[in-house]
Amino acid sequence: MNDFAGRVEQSLETVRPFLRMDGGDVRFLRFRENGTVELQWVGTCLTCPMSAMTLRAGLERVLMRDIPEIQRVEAVAG
Numbered sequence: 001m002n003d004f005a006g007r008v009e010q011s012l013e014t015v016r017p018f019l020r021m022d023g024g025d026v027r028f029l030r031f032r033e034n035g036t037v038e039l040q041w042v043g044t045c046l047t048c049p050m051s052a053m054t055l056r057a058g059l060e061r062v063l064m065r066d067i068p069e070i071q072r073v074e075a076v077a078g
Contacts, residue, residue, distance in 0.1 A: 035071030
């Protein structure tokens, strides 16, 4: 795992306990040159009606705070 991916994983570990409490999780897929991180929902997060809010208010906020290179976070279908 490269250094950037490791930083993303470390940041995601701070929010994963909350996702896992409800049977969900998130997987880091890649970092695009435009500053976008692509994530994939796993488990119950795939069908959760609150996943869009969790993405913006939770994951994106935490990742952008922890890793300044990140400009946006998107969930992509796997």
